[in-house]
Amino acid sequence: MSQRRTIVVVGASRGLGLALAKEYCARNWHVIATSRGRSEGLDKLRECYPSSLEIETVDIADGSSIRALARRLETVSLDALFVNAGICKANTLTPLEVDEKDFLDMMSTNALGPMRVVEALYYRVAEQGVIAIMSSELGSIVNCTGFWELYSSSKAALNMLMKAFSARHAGESRSLLLIAPGWVRTEMGGEQATLEIAESIPLVVDVVERSAGIPGLRFVNRHGEILPW
Template structure:
């Protein structure tokens, strides 16, 4: 079994890399630059873990990755990408450049990456995107406006991606990891990385091979769009 994890340098991506390696997968994990934690994991799994450098905001780098991996078949493609925005600033007051940065990284680049790499995913494989409950329109309570918009856009774009994917047997998952103690989640978050990623891995495993699109949290609960 093989997994391709985009955005594995730290936090949830690094935790998920550990989870899949512990389950006996061969893993290709990407990072944008130096990643001490990922290098340490590689020393523990030198045969099973392959490291690649790619920034998904740069399409040429994603295309080059697809070319380097040509001929390989992955059971799982996991796209873990996201940047935060000030939670208290209303969308109308956010600078144009910041809107472009957050929307591009959180919504556009993950879908473009999945499009470029989907040919590497097995016919009954899984393509998973890291999203958030903050992207749920039904659960919106205000605040984090730009971030909410970006994750809602990712959710919609992933559903569109699944709709035009010629291989209908593949599973597309949108995953909410919970509020996790990472650089983005901060020290007040109630969940540690191991708990969140163990739950995410179990959720992915539980839906692998089912086909269709699902919006789920780390405990496997279905979330309202």
């Protein structure tokens, strides 16, 4: 019997999600990491941590895929759930210019999908546990500068849906986090981003670990500082 804590990391094939899976393995958690297809990064990580890492599959833009994951995890007890998956399309375009499908894909993957995962797995998470979603500094309406406006609006929608979810679960003890990792060099973040993955993800995991047992919803950065909605 293992006393190790267990986490599900959704969207862990590459980038920040793969780094999250790596960081939790290094901290001796039991990690269930999901990808949509085969992930070379996760395969390699499993070679390093064969008794820590399990690989699962889910496409969060597909409700039936989320329900199937929830059924497969029906008997699993989690200390944390981290929904990291997200996409960015048409980041320089305006509402008039964007292809409708690109915008709807972002809304589906960045806002609706993560909340469906949270709804489907909420009761798998211990009462003193943590449910975190990767949001973004760009999801703050107060701090909006117009940068990547369509992507930003999908993260603002995510924040609103999580706020509504927390209102529906008022008085419950699980910690709910919307975390902004900073601007990080990944496929999505690009070359000009200001942070290396290693400057962000360990801090993000520290915030999640420190949040266990702290009920209610917070929108925070990688240092755990509160961000304006």
